[in-house]
Amino acid sequence: MQKIKKLIKNLGVQIIIAMLIGVVVGVIMGPKASIFAPLGSVFISLIKMLVIPLVAISIISGAASLGATKSAGKMGAGTFFYYIITTAVAVVIGLAMGEIFKPGIGLDINTVKEMFSTQTTTSVSQPSFWEIIISIIPTNPIQALANGNILQILFFCLFLGVGISTLPKSKSTPLIKGFNYLIEALIWMIKIVMYTAPFGVFGLMADSIGTFGYDILSIVMKLFIVYVAAILIQGLVFYPLTLKVFSKISIKKFFSKMWQAQIVAFSTASSMATLPVNMEICEKELGVSKETTSFVLPLGATINMDGNAIYYALVAVFFAQMFGIHLGTTQYVAIIITATIGSIGQAGVPGPTLLVVAVLIAADIPIIGLPLLYALDRVFDMIRTALNITGDATCAVLMDKFNRKELNL
Secondary structure, eight states: OOHHHHHHSSHHHHHHHHHHHHHHHHHHGGGGGGHHHHHHHHHHHHHHHHHHHHHHHHHHHHHHHHHTTTHHHHHHHHHHHHHHHHHHHHHHHHHHHHHOOOTTTTOOOOOOHTTTTTTOOOOOOOOOHHHHHHHSSSOOOOHHHHHHHHHHHHHHHHHHHHHHHHHHHHHHHHHHHHHHHHHHHHHHHHHHTTTTTHHHHHHHHHHHHOOOOHHHHHHHHHHHHHHHHHHHIIIIIHHHHHHHHHOOOOOOHHHHHHHHHHHHEEEEHHHHHHHHHHHIIIIISSSSOHHHHHHHHHHHHOOHHHHHHHHHHHHHHHHHTTTOOOOHHHHHHHHHHHHHHHHOOOSOOOOOOTHHHHHHHHHHHTTTTTOOOOHHHHHHHHHHHHHHHHHHHHHHHHHHHHHHTTTOO
């Protein structure tokens, strides 16, 4: 009995129970379950309120701390390189799974048109390379913070952190300590907010399940199954392989410690909302240094979106097969490039995956039927977010080992 009470007190278990209750309520009440949506909205708003300051201060602290060491540049380059490689691998896995299992074959496009006959999909123009670069540079850092523009915040805070690292130690050390104290205060605030997580997760799940119709689910069921399989390959084969080759950490230990962060990621569908939990697990359970987690994890929550990359690639193949379009080499290259860049530029917050439109346009694939995916985006988002934060933690473990080796620790 004592063990059961202790288990129920565990936040991760409470969230699982809340998810299950939310599913049951959503199935029973149907669309009426949307009355519980505000519970989820309040929880997500509370998390967003604290996560933006946490990301900004963590990046400044991490960049300032690492900038004072010889390995800072190498670690930064290694982190970016790892994220880009894993994203590209994710795209290839998505394409391969789509071509092998062909989730779009046999679907009646007329059924999809009929189902969404009252809805329209607006195409989006693809920003140029320089437009993307310019959009990352904030003209007003305060406004970027107020608007929650993650990429602009990341750019400015990295720049400021490196600037602080160039100051004499007598000036930089007190600043870094001050930022670390602020991080501790924010972590405490987030822990308090996380007590409301079960209620928020219940609201999110009840609303999501109640909104989804079985007709929609049946159409994309094969796509969903193939997508989950691709996620498992990336998460349970590729990540463990990199850990085994480049790190001495036990694969069993890694995943046994990550489950709580994965549950939070799955239930909130937000890398940013999961960031505090992920940071705490990496530091306290996996032994990653504070300097590494403060740099690698906020960066990963912003640009490391392997789950999104798999989604973009697989959806492109799905629609191509649905329309009977044969994809050539040029289209595959377009999908790989657009999906990789799009994933890296995707902010770690929940919401419709509009970047999939750019991938479809790049490969000359019709975008009709996208409302089908938007209707189920929440389900896909929950799964891919769990993968994304696992990839962030994997990178943190690898980069920490690299950093310690550089410092001969």
